[in-house]
Amino acid sequence: MKTDSYIPDLLSFLDSSPTSSWAVRRLASKLDENGFTRVEECDSWNIGANARFYTIRSSSSIIAGITGTEACETTGCRIIGAHTDFPGFRIKPEADRKKENINVLGVELYGSPILATWFDRDLSVAGTLAVREGNTISRRSFIITKPIFRIASPAIHIEREVNKKGFRVNPETNTPLLFSSSGAVFDDVLSLACNSADVKRDSVSGWSMEIWDPQPGILGGIEDDFIFAGRLDNLTMCHAAIEAMLASEESQETRLVSLFNSEEVGSRTLNGAGSAFLDTVIERLAGGRDEYFRCLSRSIQVSADGAHAVHPNYSEKHDPGCRPVINGGPVIKVNAMEKYTSNDITSAYFRTCAERSGVDIQYFVSRNDMPCGSTIGPVTSTRTGIRTVDVGNPMLSMHSVRETAGKSDHEAMIKVLTEHMKGAVSISG
Ligand code: ZN
Numbered sequence: 001m002k003t004d005s006y007i008p009d010l011l012s013f014l015d016s017s018p019t020s021s022w023a024v025r026r027l028a029s030k031l032d033e034n035g036f037t038r039v040e041e042c043d044s045w046n047i048g049a050n051a052r053f054y055t056i057r058s059s060s061s062i063i064a065g066i067t068g069t070e071a072c073e074t075t076g077c078r079i080i081g082a083h084t085d086f087p088g089f090r091i092k093p094e095a096d097r098k099k100e101n102i103n104v105l106g107v108e109l110y111g112s113p114i115l116a117t118w119f120d121r122d123l124s125v126a127g128t129l130a131v132r133e134g135n136t137i138s139r140r141s142f143i144i145t146k147p148i149f150r151i152a153s154p155a156i157h158i159e160r161e162v163n164k165k166g167f168r169v170n171p172e173t174n175t176p177l178l179f180s181s182s183g184a185v186f187d188d189v190l191s192l193a194c195n196s197a198d199v200k201r202d203s204v205s206g207w208s209m210e211i212w213d214p215q216p217g218i219l220g221g222i223e224d225d226f227i228f229a230g231r232l233d234n235l236t237m238c239h240a241a242i243e244a245m246l247a248s249e250e251s252q253e254t255r256l257v258s259l260f261n262s263e264e265v266g267s268r269t270l271n272g273a274g275s276a277f278l279d280t281v282i283e284r285l286a287g288g289r290d291e292y293f294r295c296l297s298r299s300i301q302v303s304a305d306g307a308h309a310v311h312p313n314y315s316e317k318h319d320p321g322c323r324p325v326i327n328g329g330p331v332i333k334v335n336a337m338e339k340y341t342s343n344d345i346t347s348a349y350f351r352t353c354a355e356r357s358g359v360d361i362q363y364f365v366s367r368n369d370m371p372c373g374s375t376i377g378p379v380t381s382t383r384t385g386i387r388t389v390d391v392g393n394p395m396l397s398m399h400s401v402r403e404t405a406g407k408s409d410h411e412a413m414i415k416v417l418t419e420h421m422k423g424a425v426s427i428s429g
Contacts, residue, residue: 018126061271076298083263087111104176111264122147130206233306244417273376303377309394327406346389
């Protein structure tokens with residue numbers, strides 16, 4: 001297992017993954033380098049024992065696996081689940097607007113970004129183009145890194161109360177992207193995207209454009225113990241999941257990493273955690289309906305997503321007992337209202353994996369007067385009946401355009417997830 005070399009690779013992954021499709025593309029090329037074969041859902045599958053494979057659905061969700069030396073109905077699968085998407089903005093159709101002689105573009109919200117953090121950043125755009133060749137339409141990706149957009153804040157002199165009353169944002173009227181004082185329109189942005197993807201403008205008949213902050217991720221703090229970057233929730237766990245699978249040695253158990261789009265908008269899409277993507281992959285590996293059900297009942301999933309660290313400057317917002325700190329180790333998330341799947345058995349399972357790998361763990365529970373969010377664990381667990389624990393690494397500023405996490409937590413999470421993937425710990429009954 002690698003030791004201190006995960007962080008440069010993580011930062012490079014974050015920087016080159018402005019959208020969930022790009023994240024999946026980067027992870028797929030890492031899998032290619034490590035001997036995995038891509039299989040398509042539309043083809044017939046014949047994946048043997050101890051084989052490495054992955055499949056991608058709708059460009060932005062991926063399931064990768066290493067089959068075990070034993071049939072999965074006898075061992076179950078060891079699964080890590082995470083999500084590939086993150087909150088932000090997308091350019092609307094017919095987005096051109098002119099305001100006070102500045103050309104701006106209208107945007108739609110995706111998920112729940114902290115809106116104020118997107119103001120006064122050097123923003124750019126990435127996404128996909130639907131390219132038509134003859135009667136066939138295919139998807140091509142593009143990235144622009146030049147800061148072509150701005151969401152500008154009002155000066156203090158016209159919002160005198162901003163520091164006392166808070167920075168209030170109307171998500172429709174205050175967020176259009178400033179991008180030209182010389183008459184450029186959306187079509188110029190589209191031409192830039194076409195150049196980047198190396199496709200002809202007249203072959204493009206559709207597009208998806210996501211706004212992103214191209215400022216690179218970096219280690220910060222006086223001893224480099226923090227990670228400052230965008231998209232930490234939840235690309236860090238996507239990275240950790242794949243690294244843990246790669247670090248696990250040959251095993252009886254089949255290991256799967258399932259990374260879904262659409263978590264930030266409720267998971268109910270064709271490739272979200274609410275879809276049948278994971279179910280169908282497991283059923284095809286199991287080979288028959290009865291084998292599939294036996295496999296589900298023996299499988300164990302770790303659902304990994306960002307966790308809230310106790311905030312030193314807002315410490316009253318946290319439970320008085322559970323106060324997970326950055327670089328204090330991975331967090332088991334607990335919620336009596338079942339927003340998280342962790343229970344007595346599955347929490348003990350993750351804790352045992354952590355002890356075996358020499359890693360400290362922490363717990364998160366929310367205050368009763370401050371309900372928590374949710375994640376993919378409950379969604380996939382409800383669909384499949386797979387025993388699941390919800391975990392994550394402590395972080396600050398979740399859903400900010402620039403989040404904060406801990407360097408040593410990332411290494412620690414990979415160790416624990418690797419122990420999970422090895423299959424050394426089991427649950428009886
Ligand atoms: Zn998340």
